[in-house]
Amino acid sequence: MVLQVNDLSNVVxxxxxxxxxxxxxxxxxxxxxxxxxxxxxxxxILSFENVNYIDSSFLGSLVxxxxxxMPRKVDIYLVALKPDVKNLLTLIRMDKVFKIFKDYxxxxxxxx
Amino acid sequence: MEESGxxxxxxxxxxxxxxxxxxxxxxxxxxxxxxxxxxLVTLAKLKWVITELLTxxxxxxxxxxxxxTFEQDMEQLVLxxxxxxxxxxxxxxxxxxxxxxxxxxxxxxxxxxxxHNGMDSLKVRSTEPDKAVFFVEQLDDVEMPxxxxxxxxHFGLLILTKASNEFTYTYDPVLKKNRxxxxxxxxxxxxxx
Numbered sequence: 363m364v365l366q367v368n369d370l371s372n373v374v375x376x377x378x379x380x381x382x383x384x385x386x387x388x389x390x391x392x393x394x395x396x397x398x399x400x401x402x403x404x405x406x407i408l409s410f411e412n413v414n415y416i417d418s419s420f421l422g423s424l425v426x427x428x429x430x431x432m433p434r435k436v437d438i439y440l441v442a443l444k445p446d447v448k449n450l451l452t453l454i455r456m457d458k459v460f461k462i463f464k465d466y467x468x469x470x471x472x473x474x
Numbered sequence: 475m476e477e478s479g480x481x482x483x484x485x486x487x488x489x490x491x492x493x494x495x496x497x498x499x500x501x502x503x504x505x506x507x508x509x510x511x512x513x514l515v516t517l518a519k520l521k522w523v524i525t526e527l528l529t530x531x532x533x534x535x536x537x538x539x540x541x542x543t544f545e546q547d548m549e550q551l552v553l554x555x556x557x558x559x560x561x562x563x564x565x566x567x568x569x570x571x572x573x574x575x576x577x578x579x580x581x582x583x584x585x586x587x588x589x590h591n592g593m594d595s596l597k598v599r600s601t602e603p604d605k606a607v608f609f610v611e612q613l614d615d616v617e618m619p620x621x622x623x624x625x626x627x628h629f630g631l632l633i634l635t636k637a638s639n640e641f642t643y644t645y646d647p648v649l650k651k652n653r654x655x656x657x658x659x660x661x662x663x664x665x666x667x
Contacts, residue, residue: 385489418629
């Protein structure tokens with residue numbers, strides 16, 4: 363299991379558990395995200411609070427999940443990114459693709 | 475293993491071992507550069523580059539092991555991954571034509587886009603049959619949701635190219651070795667006492 367999930371009706375708070383979001387868990391993460399999207403969530407708020415490092419494989423799974431989500435009117439927000447993770451997303455411009463917030467609270471405020 | 479200022483680390487191409495080898499590499503670099511500490515931005519780039527080189531080895535080399543080499547001087551840090559696996563093969567983005575190195579017929583310089591992620595067009599250029607130089611060209615700004623449609627799910631070569639000041643591939647036809655080489659310029663130019 364890669365995600366710890368807290369289902370709040372249409373909003374799912376999902377925390378990535380491993381410290382290294384990498385090739386070793388990218389496929390499982392993708393499957394768990396697709397299950398959440400197919401399960402009826404309207405918004406998935408994905409917390410990176412445990413993640414010290416993310417690699418290209420995991421980023422690829424994240425983009426696949428968003429491509430699966432968008433036509434189904436599901437959005438994915440990213441929260442609690444550590445500087446190294448945020449900087450890598452910025453390097454490859456994924457900060458333009460995903461909505462990024464400081465934490466769950468700030469992300470939830472945008473929908474209230 | 476260290477020889478004449480170079481550090482060589484053998485990686486068994488096991489994906490579970492990537493974090494261990496990354497930390498081992500960074501520890502070696504920190505020790506090697508203790509009199510001229512590498513700043514945090516450069517360390518982050520080094521970590522991204524090492525991880526992506528190792529991931530590339532696991533995914534694409536088809537071999538049981540590869541060697542990582544580090545070399546540093548006052549100006550730059552050079553990281554090289556060497557393996558005896560399959561030579562570089564890329565799809566030309568526009569035509570889906572497969573290009574394999576070493577290039578058989580290079581009557582004029584070869585240049586094409588590998589993929590693009592929104593505003594970043596990842597390109598490769600070859601002016602020699604055994605060498606490829608990766609670089610990024612900026613495209614016009616695209617907004618969501620069009621940006622997502624334009625975004626590839628492949629980031630390895632893009633990260634390697636953008637995190638490096640120079641990123642190249644070379645095929646050694648005599649030893650039948652592939653070498654991916656990342657050069658990162660060092661900001662600190664003075665040794666500490």
